[in-house]
Amino acid sequence: MAKMHVAALLFSCLTAFSFNATAVESKAPPEPVVEAQQVASQVNLNTADAATLQAELVGIGQVKAQAIVDHRDTNGPFASVDELLEVKGIGPATLEKNRARLSVN
Template sequence: MKILKNLGISVLLGVLATSVVAKENVKSVPKEVQKTEVTEQQQVALQDLNSVNINTATAAELKDKLVGIGTKKAQAIVEYRENNGTFLSVEQITEVSGIGKATLEKNRERILVN
């Protein structure tokens, strides 16, 4: 029983020591940098989650990831790609019937071409 109690105390002290060291490391970085790094990381993560490569995506992926793109327009993107080859630029998506500059601008940050 005494061994278990000592082991528990040792684990608790180890956790507390780790916590204190971690807090000191965070405090040594200026708050402006801490906030900027988190925000940049969040933006990159969100962009990765919402981005779609219009040269490889299925119609379902296009519909799910792009704003204002339903089933018909998503299928039109895939058909355009199949008939004309890969998109060379993000702007080229406006050559797809039913997709104009407004739709492009809503999705510019989401569209990848590579």
Template sequence: MQNAYISSLIFAVLTSLSVATTAAPSIKAEAPAPITAQMANVEQSTKVNLNTADAEVLRRDLFGIGAAKAKAIIAYRDSNGPFTAVDELLEVKGIGKALLEKNRDRLAIN
């Protein structure tokens, strides 16, 4: 009796699955543009001008720059005049080569 019940149950499940897979329409959706590619375009177009940016812009738009480093950049700019090259950012306390290279494509001197 149990064998007949289990066999019937398995048959019903397999039949339901086969009907469900053949009855479901095949929908092919267009692949949306990758979000990372869209964000890369936005990031590349946003350059931070070291000579005009305020602390909030520096903190928000640059990797690894918090409030303290942003204030240090502005303090350096105020005491030494405008930046003449992006590499001059290495003179600011707390800014090293790795941090500069991470942000080099985002920086501008105008």
């Protein structure tokens, strides 16, 4: 009999906790939509200088920024943002971190 009381008490506590957790979650402010927070201005790979690339892009330091400019000077303008992968030291992870910040127009 005592086991039934303990089990009922435990069930009641767990049920009350789950209802309280749901109530707390429903009162939290809604998460902001990521799409609404798009980057206001994009960096044009075909016109930006090394200082701008370094300042505006994530994971791009002075050496990589200069490598982007050198690649552009040697090979001509970028036709797409994906061509950034041709620059030595720029990998898929760096490109994805910066894709929303980049343009070639």
